[in-house]
Amino acid sequence: MTFSPELESKFAKLLESYPAGRTRSAVIPMLLFAQDELGRISNELIEEVARRCKVTPLQVDEVVGYYSMLHRKPMGKFHVQVCTNISCLLLGGEELLKHASKTLGLGHKEVAADGQFSLEEVECIGACSWAPAIQVNYDFHHFVTAEKLDGLIAELRKNH
Amino acid sequence: MLYNEPSPLEVKILTRRFGLPNSASLDTYLANDGFKAFFKAMQMTPEHIIEEVKVSALRGRGGAGFPTGMKWSFVPRTSPKPKYVIINADESEPGTCKDRLLMENDPHQLIEGILIAGRSVDAHKGYIYIRGEYRYLIDAMDQAIGEAYSRGYLGKNIQGTGFDFDLYTHTGAGAYECGEETALLDSIEGKRGIPRMKPPFPAVVGAWQSPTLLSNVETFSAVPAIIRDGGAAFAALGTPKNGGTRMICLSGHINKPGVYELPVGFNLLRMIYEVGGGMRNGKKLKAVVPGGSSCPVLTADECDIAMDFDTLAKVKSMLGSGGTVVLDEDTCMVKFALRIMKFYAHESCGWCIPCREGTTWLRKMLDRFHSGGGQKSDIALIGELSKNMLGRTFCALGDAAAMPTISIVEKFPEDFEAHLNGKPCPYQHSAELAMA
Numbered sequence: 001m002t003f004s005p006e007l008e009s010k011f012a013k014l015l016e017s018y019p020a021g022r023t024r025s026a027v028i029p030m031l032l033f034a035q036d037e038l039g040r041i042s043n044e045l046i047e048e049v050a051r052r053c054k055v056t057p058l059q060v061d062e063v064v065g066y067y068s069m070l071h072r073k074p075m076g077k078f079h080v081q082v083c084t085n086i087s088c089l090l091l092g093g094e095e096l097l098k099h100a101s102k103t104l105g106l107g108h109k110e111v112a113a114d115g116q117f118s119l120e121e122v123e124c125i126g127a128c129s130w131a132p133a134i135q136v137n138y139d140f141h142h143f144v145t146a147e148k149l150d151g152l153i154a155e156l157r158k159n160h
Numbered sequence: 161m162l163y164n165e166p167s168p169l170e171v172k173i174l175t176r177r178f179g180l181p182n183s184a185s186l187d188t189y190l191a192n193d194g195f196k197a198f199f200k201a202m203q204m205t206p207e208h209i210i211e212e213v214k215v216s217a218l219r220g221r222g223g224a225g226f227p228t229g230m231k232w233s234f235v236p237r238t239s240p241k242p243k244y245v246i247i248n249a250d251e252s253e254p255g256t257c258k259d260r261l262l263m264e265n266d267p268h269q270l271i272e273g274i275l276i277a278g279r280s281v282d283a284h285k286g287y288i289y290i291r292g293e294y295r296y297l298i299d300a301m302d303q304a305i306g307e308a309y310s311r312g313y314l315g316k317n318i319q320g321t322g323f324d325f326d327l328y329t330h331t332g333a334g335a336y337e338c339g340e341e342t343a344l345l346d347s348i349e350g351k352r353g354i355p356r357m358k359p360p361f362p363a364v365v366g367a368w369q370s371p372t373l374l375s376n377v378e379t380f381s382a383v384p385a386i387i388r389d390g391g392a393a394f395a396a397l398g399t400p401k402n403g404g405t406r407m408i409c410l411s412g413h414i415n416k417p418g419v420y421e422l423p424v425g426f427n428l429l430r431m432i433y434e435v436g437g438g439m440r441n442g443k444k445l446k447a448v449v450p451g452g453s454s455c456p457v458l459t460a461d462e463c464d465i466a467m468d469f470d471t472l473a474k475v476k477s478m479l480g481s482g483g484t485v486v487l488d489e490d491t492c493m494v495k496f497a498l499r500i501m502k503f504y505a506h507e508s509c510g511w512c513i514p515c516r517e518g519t520t521w522l523r524k525m526l527d528r529f530h531s532g533g534g535q536k537s538d539i540a541l542i543g544e545l546s547k548n549m550l551g552r553t554f555c556a557l558g559d560a561a562a563m564p565t566i567s568i569v570e571k572f573p574e575d576f577e578a579h580l581n582g583k584p585c586p587y588q589h590s591a592e593l594a595m596a
Contacts, residue, residue, distance in 0.1 A: 017287075017328040017330075018368075019242065019285070019368055022349070022368055024349060024350035024351075025330070025348055025349055025350045025368075026350065027350035028331065028332065028333050028347065028350060029330060029331045031333065032292055032331055032333045033331075053350065055350070059350075059351075062352060063350065063351065063352060066335065066352040066353065066509075067292070067332070067333035067334045067335050067353075068333075068334035068335065069292045069293070069333040069334030070333050070334070084499070085254045085453070085499065085503055086254045086255060086412075086449065086453055086485055086496065086499055086500060086503075087254065087255055087411035087412055087483075087485055089495075089496070089499050090411075090412045090413055090485070090487065090491065091412070091413075123252075123254070123336065123503055123506060123507065124252060124253070124254040124255075124256075124336075124453075124503070125293050126251050126252065126256065126257045126259075126260055126291070126293065126294065127257055128254065128255050128256065128257045128409055128411040128417075128483060128485070129163070129164060129257050129409045129410060129411045129417045129418045129419050130163045130164065130257070130417070130418075131411055131412075131417070135293065138293070138295040138296060139296075140296075142163055
């Protein structure tokens with residue numbers, strides 16, 4: 001498989017980060033960084049990571065099945081993640097999720113037909129004191145209201 | 161960046177550089193006492209460093225509150241195996257958002273703490289395990305680490321002291337369980353995050369079968385101040401056996417939610433009414449989660465209390481990770497318990513049956529109860545089932561799910577009774593208004 005030069009240099013750095021003979025440690029970072037570039041985790045990627053980290057494809061696959069950020073199907077270009085855990089719950093996180101679902105026409109873990117948006121209800125993202133909070137891809141948005149969310153979605157739709 | 165206004169009641173030790181121009185840069189750090197503690201530590205014996213940390217009465221800031229100096233002293237410094245320092249930046253305990261700020265606003269303070277820790281156990285490699293959702297912090301820490309290397313504060317022969325240390329970031333990929341230290345070790349080895357049997361403890365057999373010093377970001381970040389100003393000065397800020405300050409993450413139904421650095425032992429009611437600006441919309445206080453979702457909740461009557469590890473243990477709760485969640489009178493405690501259980505059922509790694517099955521059954525029961533399908537006998541059953549999870553698992557996730565549930569059933573039976581006989585949730589209306 002071929003990757004961008006940036007990703008290749010990240011991989012190279014990872015493989016020399018861990019103690020000698022411990023390349024298996026690079027499996028999870030490699031998968032996540034590769035997913036960021038490729039959009040999803042394919043069988044081909046699993047085999048490639050296994051080869052580079054000197055483990056079996058099964059050892060990589062079992063990791064993919066465990067970590068919630070790793071996924072085999074592509075999410076939307078803008079993956080909207082709404083937190084409904086306790087601090088967000090108290091300030092309307094669930095209502096915000098319902099609102100996002102209505103605005104995007106998507107349910108939990110659904111992806112729009114045009115691939116632009118996807119929606120996920122997520123567990124605590126570490127923004128409790130600035131709740132309710134969401135992440136769009138890796139970007140945090142704090143003190144989100146229904147109006148703010150609609151504005152953000154409209155902005156993303158317009159610019160892309 | 162800071163996401164809330166500071167409070168005049170804060171005691172700024174770890175956050176003293178927050179808000180300075182380019183607070184994350186090495187220059188700002190050096191201009192404000194940065195690396196003074198490192199040079200001092202290089203003149204101290206490893207035993208003396210650990211002794212100073214013991215004197216400071218610093219206790220683990222990840223949640224368990226174990227005395228840090230003692231934990232570090234368990235690492236066999238003279239072992240022929242390589243020793244590692246691992247930094248737990250997998251901040252995922254619901255209610256907690258403080259390590260984020262420490263890495264974002266003062267990464268070099270963390271790096272200096274790691275170096276001192278490394279020196280104390282003769283370790284020369286460190287790994288910062290950052291949760292995958294905090295991608296911007298992986299980039300921020302990589303940048304700070306790069307800056308430290310280029311100016312000779314990491315790498316070979318640091319500042320001519322003869323001490324070598326390499327530091328790396330490592331990313332998780334979405335798993336609360338990996339905040340548990342032994343599951344974190346499996347995760348850093350490239351495996352599913354599943355807890356290990358203890359003993360052996362990570363201090364002796366940790367990462368890659370080697371002795372490992374493992375602590376939380378806030379714990380490491382406190383170390384430069386302890387070495388620079390002395391353990392006694394740090395200890396004096398808190399209460400006996402509970403040294404220093406705590407990054408308290410106030411959230412929920414208060415006027416000024418935010419992360420505030422307060423002395424350990426600060427009164428909880430003052431936190432809510434003076435630091436946090438009081439209850440939102442003038443509502444009455446109903447309950448508080450003192451230190452993250454796994455802590456037993458306190459009723460309003462129990463909140464006139466000093467927030468330190470030992471005082472909270474006396475009322476059968478915990479200071480935990482410093483995530484203080486404030487609930488007003490309109491909160492449905494059944495719904496709250498359900499949301500907590502939904503989280504733990506989702507995050508249980510499945511290794512131990514009492515946790516895997518227990519959390520899922522409890523989630524189903526609480527869900528049925530909240531939607532009006534509960535029976536009176538379920539109330540006791542929820543408590544009983546939770547108690548049967550306690551202490552029966554490899555790690556504390558099962559306990560973390562059980563403890564708040566038991567406290568809610570015992571302290572708020574009237575909220576459960578209000579849902580009996582098919583009645584709709586009496587708090588439904590207020591939930592819908594919350595977004596207004």
